[in-house]
Amino acid sequence: xxxxxxxxxxxxxxxxxxxxxxxxxxxxxxxxxxxxxxxxxxxxxxxxxxxxxxxxxxxxxxxxxxxxxxxxxxxxxxxxxxxxxxxxxxxxxxxxxxxxxxxxxxxxxxxxxxxxxxxxxxxxx
Amino acid sequence: xxxxxxxxxxxxxxxxxxxxxxxxxxxxxxxxxxxxxxxxxxxxxxxxxxxxxxxxxxxxxxxxxxxxxxxxxxxxxxxxxxxxxxxxxxxxxxxxxxxxxxxxxxxxxxxxxxxxxxxxxxxxx
DNA sequence: GCGATTTTGACAATCGTTCTCAGATAGCCC
DNA sequence: GGGCTATCTGAGAACGATTGTCAAAATCGC
Numbered sequence: 001x002x003x004x005x006x007x008x009x010x011x012x013x014x015x016x017x018x019x020x021x022x023x024x025x026x027x028x029x030x031x032x033x034x035x036x037x038x039x040x041x042x043x044x045x046x047x048x049x050x051x052x053x054x055x056x057x058x059x060x061x062x063x064x065x066x067x068x069x070x071x072x073x074x075x076x077x078x079x080x081x082x083x084x085x086x087x088x089x090x091x092x093x094x095x096x097x098x099x100x101x102x103x104x105x106x107x108x109x110x111x112x113x114x115x116x117x118x119x120x121x122x123x124x125x
Numbered sequence: 126x127x128x129x130x131x132x133x134x135x136x137x138x139x140x141x142x143x144x145x146x147x148x149x150x151x152x153x154x155x156x157x158x159x160x161x162x163x164x165x166x167x168x169x170x171x172x173x174x175x176x177x178x179x180x181x182x183x184x185x186x187x188x189x190x191x192x193x194x195x196x197x198x199x200x201x202x203x204x205x206x207x208x209x210x211x212x213x214x215x216x217x218x219x220x221x222x223x224x225x226x227x228x229x230x231x232x233x234x235x236x237x238x239x240x241x242x243x244x245x246x247x248x249x250x
Numbered sequence: 251g252c253g254a255t256t257t258t259g260a261c262a263a264t265c266g267t268t269c270t271c272a273g274a275t276a277g278c279c280c
Numbered sequence: 281g282g283g284c285t286a287t288c289t290g291a292g293a294a295c296g297a298t299t300g301t302c303a304a305a306a307t308c309g310c
Contacts, residue, residue, distance in 0.1 A: 008257095099220060100243045253310090260302100
């Protein structure tokens with residue numbers, strides 16, 4: 001059974017409060033700065049749980065960190081990410097879903113899953 | 126100026142000899158096994174150089190490793206990767222390129238670059 | 251409140267990658 | 281071929297993100 005603890009709530013809250021993607025380390029630092037005596041390992045565990053439950057999105061940054069973000073639209077979607085300020089826009093892409101499924105099928109691949117993210121420099125940067 | 130050393134040649138060769146994506150560590154192990162007293166750091170450097178020169182493709186595996194692969198088609202392309210055996214198929218996707226550029230433009234993002242990879246289980250797995 | 255069970259947190263361990271620096275080497279000039 | 285100098289190499293240390301460990305603390309059902 002999954003228990004309710006203030007630590008998990010704090011992580012979820014801190015994640016929701018952020019606009020873009022955050023690393024686990026950043027989130028931990030922010031929580032500490034905000035007065036929560038929360039442990040780093042706990043933040044990692046909470047984030048992993050959130051990601052599993054579908055409440056958070058995760059992706060790997062170019063330098064190998066895992067970044068997390070509170071999911072706004074629950075379903076499957078992709079991101080347009082500013083490489084300068086980190087601002088993200090969630091994008092729907094039915095065309096891509098279909099394309100991926102079709103390409104996979106054409107090559108005999110089953111259970112296709114895809115990674116599709118677009119990076120760019122946003123208007124205000 | 127860039128020098129020609131047998132180490133770099135060995136790395137390039139070992140990479141070309143492999144079919145799918147390989148991690149730097151794997152490549153190093155393979156080279157050592159093949160008799161080359163090459164250093165791990167050198168393999169990393171050589172791979173990074175190859176990637177910069179566009180002679181190798183790189184992507185991050187789901188567990189945080191950097192994987193490399195000798196590029197067959199020189200231009201920009203994507204991959205269909207078997208999550209079981211690691212077999213890869215290079216796929217061209219003009220539609221995706223256009224879609225990415227369009228989505229970026231629609232949101233005011235400049236210099237769009239995108240990550241598009243499809244994972245699945247291939248026919249023989 | 252009680253007890254069983256899960257969660258936490260400090261710290262160590264791990265793992266891939268990068269850094270450091272002395273020594274080796276490639277490429278150039280003679 | 282010999283010499284010179286900038287670049288490259290390799291062993292190991294350093295690094296940074298993440299995960300494992302385990303005793304102590306907290307939660308939930310009763």
